[in-house]
Amino acid sequence: MTRFIAWTVFLFGCLFFVLPLLGLTEFSLSMRREGYTFDAYRVVLADPQFRATFLYSVMAAVMTIIMGVLIVVPTAYWVRLKMPWLRPVVEFITLLPLVIPAIVIVFGYIRLYNTSSVLPLMGSTAGTTVLLICGFTVLALPYMYRAVDTGMRTIDIKTLTEAAQSLGAGWFTILFRIILPNVLVAVLSGSFLTFAIVIGEFVFPALLNLPAFGPYMQIVGANKAYEPMALAVIAFTITWACMGLIQLVTRFQKHTQVKR
Amino acid sequence: MRWLGVVPFFLFVSLFLLFPTLYIVVGAFRTPEGSFTLANIASLNTPGIINAYLLSIRVSFFSAILGCLIGFGMAAAITFGGLPRVLRTPLMTFSGVASNFAGVPLAFAFIATLGPVGLVTVWLRTEFGINLRSWGFNLLSTQGLIATYLFFQIPLMILIITPALEGLKREWKEAASILGANAFQYWTMVALPILFPSLLGTLALLFANAFGAVATAIALTGSTLNLAPILLFAQIRGDVLGNPHLGYALAFGMIVITGIANAIYIILRTRSERWIK
Amino acid sequence: MAFLELAGLKKSFGDLQVVNDFSLNVDQGEFISFLGPSGCGKTTVLRMVAGFEEPSAGSIKVGGTEVTGLKPNERDMGMVFQAYALFPNMTVAQNIGFGLKVRGTPKADIKPRVVEMLKIIQLEQLGDRYPYQLSGGQQQRVALARALAPSPKLLLLDEPLSALDAKVRVSLRDEIRSIQKRLGITTIFVTHDQEEALSISDRIVVMHGGVAQQVATPFEIYNRPSTKFVANFVGTLNVLEGTVVDSALGKVRVNNDEISLKQSLNGAKNGDAVSLALRPEAMALGDYKGHDSELHGKIADVSFLGSVIRVRVNLGKETIALDTFNNSRTPPPNVGDNAKVTFTSNDLLVLQ
Numbered sequence: 001m002t003r004f005i006a007w008t009v010f011l012f013g014c015l016f017f018v019l020p021l022l023g024l025t026e027f028s029l030s031m032r033r034e035g036y037t038f039d040a041y042r043v044v045l046a047d048p049q050f051r052a053t054f055l056y057s058v059m060a061a062v063m064t065i066i067m068g069v070l071i072v073v074p075t076a077y078w079v080r081l082k083m084p085w086l087r088p089v090v091e092f093i094t095l096l097p098l099v100i101p102a103i104v105i106v107f108g109y110i111r112l113y114n115t116s117s118v119l120p121l122m123g124s125t126a127g128t129t130v131l132l133i134c135g136f137t138v139l140a141l142p143y144m145y146r147a148v149d150t151g152m153r154t155i156d157i158k159t160l161t162e163a164a165q166s167l168g169a170g171w172f173t174i175l176f177r178i179i180l181p182n183v184l185v186a187v188l189s190g191s192f193l194t195f196a197i198v199i200g201e202f203v204f205p206a207l208l209n210l211p212a213f214g215p216y217m218q219i220v221g222a223n224k225a226y227e228p229m230a231l232a233v234i235a236f237t238i239t240w241a242c243m244g245l246i247q248l249v250t251r252f253q254k255h256t257q258v259k260r
Numbered sequence: 261m262r263w264l265g266v267v268p269f270f271l272f273v274s275l276f277l278l279f280p281t282l283y284i285v286v287g288a289f290r291t292p293e294g295s296f297t298l299a300n301i302a303s304l305n306t307p308g309i310i311n312a313y314l315l316s317i318r319v320s321f322f323s324a325i326l327g328c329l330i331g332f333g334m335a336a337a338i339t340f341g342g343l344p345r346v347l348r349t350p351l352m353t354f355s356g357v358a359s360n361f362a363g364v365p366l367a368f369a370f371i372a373t374l375g376p377v378g379l380v381t382v383w384l385r386t387e388f389g390i391n392l393r394s395w396g397f398n399l400l401s402t403q404g405l406i407a408t409y410l411f412f413q414i415p416l417m418i419l420i421i422t423p424a425l426e427g428l429k430r431e432w433k434e435a436a437s438i439l440g441a442n443a444f445q446y447w448t449m450v451a452l453p454i455l456f457p458s459l460l461g462t463l464a465l466l467f468a469n470a471f472g473a474v475a476t477a478i479a480l481t482g483s484t485l486n487l488a489p490i491l492l493f494a495q496i497r498g499d500v501l502g503n504p505h506l507g508y509a510l511a512f513g514m515i516v517i518t519g520i521a522n523a524i525y526i527i528l529r530t531r532s533e534r535w536i537k
Numbered sequence: 538m539a540f541l542e543l544a545g546l547k548k549s550f551g552d553l554q555v556v557n558d559f560s561l562n563v564d565q566g567e568f569i570s571f572l573g574p575s576g577c578g579k580t581t582v583l584r585m586v587a588g589f590e591e592p593s594a595g596s597i598k599v600g601g602t603e604v605t606g607l608k609p610n611e612r613d614m615g616m617v618f619q620a621y622a623l624f625p626n627m628t629v630a631q632n633i634g635f636g637l638k639v640r641g642t643p644k645a646d647i648k649p650r651v652v653e654m655l656k657i658i659q660l661e662q663l664g665d666r667y668p669y670q671l672s673g674g675q676q677q678r679v680a681l682a683r684a685l686a687p688s689p690k691l692l693l694l695d696e697p698l699s700a701l702d703a704k705v706r707v708s709l710r711d712e713i714r715s716i717q718k719r720l721g722i723t724t725i726f727v728t729h730d731q732e733e734a735l736s737i738s739d740r741i742v743v744m745h746g747g748v749a750q751q752v753a754t755p756f757e758i759y760n761r762p763s764t765k766f767v768a769n770f771v772g773t774l775n776v777l778e779g780t781v782v783d784s785a786l787g788k789v790r791v792n793n794d795e796i797s798l799k800q801s802l803n804g805a806k807n808g809d810a811v812s813l814a815l816r817p818e819a820m821a822l823g824d825y826k827g828h829d830s831e832l833h834g835k836i837a838d839v840s841f842l843g844s845v846i847r848v849r850v851n852l853g854k855e856t857i858a859l860d861t862f863n864n865s866r867t868p869p870p871n872v873g874d875n876a877k878v879t880f881t882s883n884d885l886l887v888l889q
Contacts, residue, residue: 006341009333013414016330017358019380020366020411023373071272078265086266093273099522100281101472103489104511107496108280111287111504134276141277193360200363202475207496217364218479221371229372232365243357431622435680437609438587438616439636440687449639453626534669535625 021236028229040230049216050231057205057213060129061198064136065191068144071137073187076148077179080157094145097138106135106207128208135204140194147193151186152179189246196242200235285515287508300509309491313513316471316488319402323409324466328459330410331417339425352422355415362412367479370408374399400481408480409470416469417462424458424532454535461528468521471514488514538601540565540723541586541691546595548581555581557747559595566721568714570734573744574770579727580695582744586725587693588612599690610639615684616693619700621676623668629679630655630664636687654682657716674705681713685720692717692724698733710737731771735759743767760816765888768814775820775857776888777813777832781805789813792853796830798882812888819884820859822848822870828879832857836874850876 029036031043044050079087097105109131113121121127157179164174180187205212217235221228291297304310338348373379374392378399384390398404428451436446452459474489483490488510495507539562548556556578563569571579584590586597588609597605604612615636623632633654634647642650655661658678668676677697684692694713698706714737717724728734734741735755743750743758743766751763762768779789779796784807787798791813798813805811821828834852845860846869859878870876 002340003342006337006343009330010337010341010343010347013330013334013337016414017354017411020369020373023379024369026379027372071269075266075269082262082265090266090269093277096277096281099468099515099518100277101474101489101511101514101518103472103474103492103496104284104515105277105280107492107507107511108282108284109276110496112280112283134272137272138277141273196360200365202364202478203493207493214364214475217368218475221364221368221479222482228368232368232372235365236361236369239357239361243353243360246356247353429620429622431618431620432624434587434589434609435616435618435622435624435683436635436639438589438612438614438693439639439683440610440613441635441639442610445639449635450624450626454624456626535667 024229024232024236028226028233031226040226041234044220044227044230044234047227053211053213053216056211057199057201060133060136060212061195063133064140064198065194067133067137068140068194069187069191072141072144072148072190073180073183074175076145076152077157077175080149080152081161091145091149094141098142102135102139102203103207105138106204109135110207122208125210128210132204132208132210132212135208136194136198136201139201139204140190140197143193143197144190147186147190148183151183155182157182185249185252188249192242192245192249196239199238281515284508284511287505288512290505290508292505300503300505301512303503303506304509304513308486309488309510312486312488312491313517315402315486317517319405319409319487320467320470323406323413323470324463326406327410327413327417327466328463331414332421332459334414335418335422335425339422348422351418355418358415359412359419362473363475364479366408366411367476370399370404370411370480374404374407400484402485405477405480405485408476409473413466413470416466420462420465421455421458424455428454454532457528457532457535461525461532464521464524464528468518468525471518471521539563540567540600541725542596542598543582543586544596544598546582546585546597547593548578548585548590549593555747556585556592559747559749561742561749561752563723563725565723568717568724568726568737568739570726570728570738570741571744572728572731572734572741572771574729577744578747579729579742579744583693583695583725583727586691587614587616612691613687613689614691614693615687615689616695617677617680617684617697619696621668621673621680621700623676623680623683625668627667628664629660629666629668629671632668632679633682633686635683636689640687650686654686657685657719658682658712672705673701674709677701677709678712681716685716685722690723692722694724694726696727696729698728698730706733713737735771743770745770762886765812765814768886768888773817773858775815775817775859777815777852777855777857779811779813781807781809781811783807784809791832792834794832796832796882796885798885798887800883800885800887803887814886814888815857815880815884817847817858817860820857820878820880822859822861823877823879825879828881830880830882830885832878834876834878836870836872836876839869839872841869848876850878852878 028040029038031037031039075090079090110122111117113119113131115123121131160178160182161174164178169178200214200217201212202214202218206215206218213235217228217231220231288300289296289298291299334351337343338351371378374381374397376393376399381392384392399407432450432454433446436450441449472489474493477485477487477490478493483494492507492510492514495510541561541563543559543561546556546559547554559578559582561569571582573579581590585592588604588607588611592605595605596603599612624635627635630651633651637647637650651664652661655664658681660675660678663671663675668679671679677700681697697713698710701709710733726734726737735758738755740752740754741758742752745766751758751767753761753763758767758771762771768774777791779791781802782788782790782795784802784805787800787802789796789798789802789811796813802811832850832852834850836848837851837856838849840847841863844863846863847858847860848870849856849858857878
């Protein structure tokens with residue numbers, strides 16, 4: 001009896017997850033009346049706007065990951081090693097982007113960094129792009145920090161550091177040749193998650209007026225029928241691929257980790 | 261000297277997280293000339309804005325409640341429903357993906373499925389003669405938005421609650437049953453009270469999660485639904501309220517609501533962790 | 538008629554036979570320990586009695602009534618678990634009152650009973666605390682009170698002391714026994730610790746490989762183990778390898794010494810090897826009143842254990858351990874000294 005109810009609940013839940021994906025895929029293939037074709041994809045991929053915005057978002061995502069790693073890894077390391085009492089504060093701050101809606105943060109940017117402010121980042125497209133990358137980094141902060149911090153918990157960074165110091169390594173060497181390789185899997189997991197979140201992000205670029213993939217999808221969605229579905233399938237595939245890569249690297253870690 | 265190591269971090273979060281937010285919060289209490297005022301907050305009290313908040317709260321609340329219930333059901337099904345263990349990993353992986361699959365593409369997926377010419381809509385109409393619209397369902401409405409939000413709310417619930425369900429010790433159930441409790445008494449007196457902080461906390465988190473979502477709503481309904489974040493979006497784009505400081509107040513209100521929801525989550529989570537040490 | 542009757546209990550998980558034809562009668566008010574290494578089936582038997590496992594065969598009767606098919610909540614038993622298993626969402630008092638509450642006992646009757654139980658476990662002041670605010674020993678006492686509060690027919694204790702540290706373990710052990718005696722409740726206690734079982738029980742069931750090896754009082758288990766497993770598992774044992782010289786007269790050669798046994802050699806013939814076992818405390822260094830046999834060797838090692846001195850004597854092939862009481866007037870022997878070990882041949886156990 002219990003098992004019957006469990007199966008029913010589970011299968012209904014799965015149906016709810018599967019149907020939209022099925023509907024999306026079916027729709028994206030139905031551009032021609034005569035049957036399923038990849039025409040919608042062909043049209044989308046041929047659109048120079050798509051290429052431009054997609055490349056722009058990929059570039060922004062990669063820059064976000066680099067920036068996130070450069071900020072999070074040294075901070076998490078330093079806080080764990082030298083200022084453990086500061087950890088709750090840092091952790092709290094990194095969780096704030098989950099509390100404060102993204103739209104509020106970008107609102108603040110627009111008011112704080114507009115052309116008439118002290119730091120007129122929004123004066124040029126390049127400056128606005130920097131602002132976008134910073135905003136994306138803020139969005140990724142909770143995920144990145146948690147991944148890296150957990151990764152550092154599993155290795156004994158104190159002993160590693162002391163061992164490296166006793167061999168005469170400097171801080172730069174310690175951080176990038178000792179610590180980073182040891183938390184690489186955590187960093188990669190955080191990076192892929194960041195990529196998945198940032199690639200189709202809408203609010204930041206839409207309000208900063210930047211030609212990114214998220215706003216492009218929305219505009220296409222408002223004007224076309226089949227093309228947006230193809231775009232959504234592409235976006236979903238990217239999300240899946242990122243999650244798959246996370247699984248892959250964590251599994252790889254399990255194999256290479258020294259047994260204790 | 262030691263402080264030098266954390267300077268980049270604090271500089272970054274100050275510039276791109278704390279100051280921008282503070283600027284909004286402070287702006288909510290300032291006149292355009294710079295003096296303190298409560299007028300901005302007070303002027304939120306117009307039917308349009310109140311309705312936007314109420315609608316946002318309603319959508320967030322119902323998507324959170326339904327997400328909690330369905331997510332709990334599925335998590336319970338795989339933890340004690342006697343389903344094969346092999347289902348667990350794929351479900352958790354899928355939940356990890358789906359809980360991050362918000363935004364514009366999600367809206368498209370639901371339009372393709374439950375929209376006027378969506379897969380399920382057409383199928384129900386042609387095969388069974390059921391017209392969803394005449395049954396009162398419209399994807400481009402609150403219910404449609406709630407259904408769409410469930411696509412990331414349920415997985416988020418599953419991700420958070422499954423570990424909590426697995427944290428229920430077998431001995432608690434055995435102790436309860438040898439003391440004379442039946443299954444119903446075990447659930448109402450032991451298991452659910454133990455899970456209660458986690459459940460309520462997750463509800464708060466799901467609420468905040470839905471409340472801040474803008475992209476899905478805009479892509480799904482354009483700006484036909486008068487939600488608080490959509491109103492703020494329009495305000496930022498074109499100052500539709502005619503007063504920039506009213507925008508600050510609007511944003512401040514959103515921070516307050518998601519802040520309260522998250523505070524509830526954190527407090528309850530600490531409480532449940534203290535129990536299940 | 539016995540109060541608890543276990544007859545022909547069997548349990549297998551897949552191909553693995555965990556309990557094999559286990560039978561036992563327990564009298565009202567008796568304290569029985571199941572003793573054995575992990576995997577011997579002792580916990581499985583207990584869980585079958587509790588109703589958490591269904592026996593593959595056999596029956597369980599309590600007070601003459603068959604309970605084999607009943608659910609745990611219909612059996613009216615109390616159980617204490619190794620990991621305390623207190624309900625974390627309830628106070629100490631609520632935990633203790635839980636069994637009464639689910640039985641529908643009126644609130645007015647639950648309260649005095651909880652107070653009474655708190656008094657018995659000497660935690661009167663802690664009724665309003667939550668489990669996470671208590672030490673391990675306190676939590677386990679609450680678990681005991683919770684199990685006893687509804688006055689169950691049977692008390693089941695599943696390694697209740699294993700998670701505690703050594704000092705608490707001994708004091709709680711004594712407390713459990715004194716409470717059990719006061720309430721006169723029939724109790725089954727599962728443990729892998731022989732000292733615990735010996736000190737607390739009316740009778741011990743030594744289990745190995747899913748069967749009861751011996752069921753007897755602690756005194757008998759220790760002094761007259763019926764199988765080699767029991768002899769080895771309970772207490773320290775010296776095993777001497779000897780050769781039968783004259784089976785008719787019971788003469789056995791151990792190294793260079795000859796011993797005469799009155800007990801049966803289990804049909805060993807002249808020239809056969811036999812294993813003889815002897816407890817460390819059955820031997821003395823030098824002549825001792827009543828000791829009729831002796832072995833010769835050299836002192837290999839002396840350990841001072843306080844009231845007892847453990848001396849190890851090398852007999853040539855094997856080394857044996859023996860205990861002598863500490864006596865401030867006679868200093869312990871020196872390593873390398875010649876030693877004469879004496880004992881009563883009656884104390885020898887012929888194994889196999």
